[in-house]
Amino acid sequence: GLWLVDDYASTEDPTFHRIKKIIYKKKTKYQEVAIVETAVFGKALVIDGIPQSFEKDEFIYHEALVHPSMVLYKNPKKVLILGTGEGASLREVLKYRCVKEVVAVDIDKEAVEICKKFLKKFHQNSFYDERVNLVFCDALEFLKKTEEKFDVIIADLTDPYEKSQALRLYSERFFKAVKEKLSRKGVFVMQSQILSIVKHEQHLKNRKKIKKVFGKAYSYRTFVPSYSEPWSFIIASERNPLRLKKNEIKKRLKENKVKTKFYSAEIHFALFALPPALNFVK
Structure with a gap:
């Protein structure tokens, strides 16, 4: 399956989120924006591969x-x-x-x-x-x-x-x-x-x-x-x-x-x- 790897803080110690589906993805003038559905925390906003916020918390x-x-x-x-x-x-x-x-x-x-x-x-x-x-x-x-x-x-x-x-x-x-x-x-x-x-x-x-x-x-x-x-x-x-x-x-x-x-x-x-x-x- 697909995984969202949050390694912003440390490549040695990343956090993994299983992705159920990618809802939308687009490269804007400034950054890559993705909306994904995660298995545990619901929908998430991801910018340049880094998760910003999750629906559940x-x-x-x-x-x-x-x-x-x-x-x-x-x-x-x-x-x-x-x-x-x-x-x-x-x-x-x-x-x-x-x-x-x-x-x-x-x-x-x-x-x-x-x-x-x-x-x-x-x-x-x-x-x-x-x-x-x-x-x-x-x-x-x-x-x-x-x-x-x-x-x-x-x-x-x-x-x-x-x-x-x-x-x-x-x-x-x-x-x-x-x-x-x-x-x-x-x-x-x-x-x-x-x-x-x-x-x-x-x-x-x-x-x-x-x-x-x-x-x-x-x-x-x-x-x-x-x-x-x-x-x-x-x-x-x-x-x-x-x-x-x-x-x-x-x-x-x-x-x-x-x-x-x-x-x-x-x-x-x-x-x-x-x-x-x-x-x-x-």
């Missing part, structure tokens, strides 16, 4: 990426998503009634159209919400050109492998551009690859740059079964996410009528709890 990743920052900035009205992809980050942001506008930027219009068509369970028609403004261009170009400021900026970029469109976005230049477009007390969050005892190089690289630009960086992670690894995120914010009170989080979720399957006030604090062996993440 993408909610863990996307809720972990979006909600800590949305709750940290009290009632954000304007949100920017860099890396629209399958529209699942968009889905999570739109759960907040306080949000008036979401600008979602992606370099690859064709890839987003493919996701729109084949991954309805992921985006749940979020693309068609009247609060959404879809922009198709390079993230750095967008940041340089836009006059707008945002309360929360979410970078859900592809990983920085050699052919990746996002490679040059893992840079101080990019983080400076992000900082300039944050409103006062604005919050920035970025997916930040694997953070484990044995695999953490990329996370530390990202963290060092973010800390240099923003002055503060808060690392957190959660285990995502389909990735077989603890996946990490970094928040840059004036306010420490751990200073939030549990009741505050509950109140903000309730006021906005936010329903989640993974994130909660309790999970919020668990996400930031790193073991002593990862004490070097400073």
Whole structure:
């Protein structure tokens, strides 16, 4: 049979997913996009041979990426998503009634159209919400050109492998551009690859740059079964996410009528709890 080999993090230690069928495959101007049906985790979005998200557990990743920052900035009205992809980050942001506008930027219009068509369970028609403004261009170009400021900026970029469109976005230049477009007390969050005892190089690289630009960086992670690894995120914010009170989080979720399957006030604090062996993440 067919197997999807996820060896992005290590060719010595790949994760295998059995493929039931290839639903769609196309080389766009920027990357190779495939939608496959896996035996265990359902449909998956694959870019340049690297799995991005799986139907059965993408909610863990996307809720972990979006909600800590949305709750940290009290009632954000304007949100920017860099890396629209399958529209699942968009889905999570739109759960907040306080949000008036979401600008979602992606370099690859064709890839987003493919996701729109084949991954309805992921985006749940979020693309068609009247609060959404879809922009198709390079993230750095967008940041340089836009006059707008945002309360929360979410970078859900592809990983920085050699052919990746996002490679040059893992840079101080990019983080400076992000900082300039944050409103006062604005919050920035970025997916930040694997953070484990044995695999953490990329996370530390990202963290060092973010800390240099923003002055503060808060690392957190959660285990995502389909990735077989603890996946990490970094928040840059004036306010420490751990200073939030549990009741505050509950109140903000309730006021906005936010329903989640993974994130909660309790999970919020668990996400930031790193073991002593990862004490070097400073």
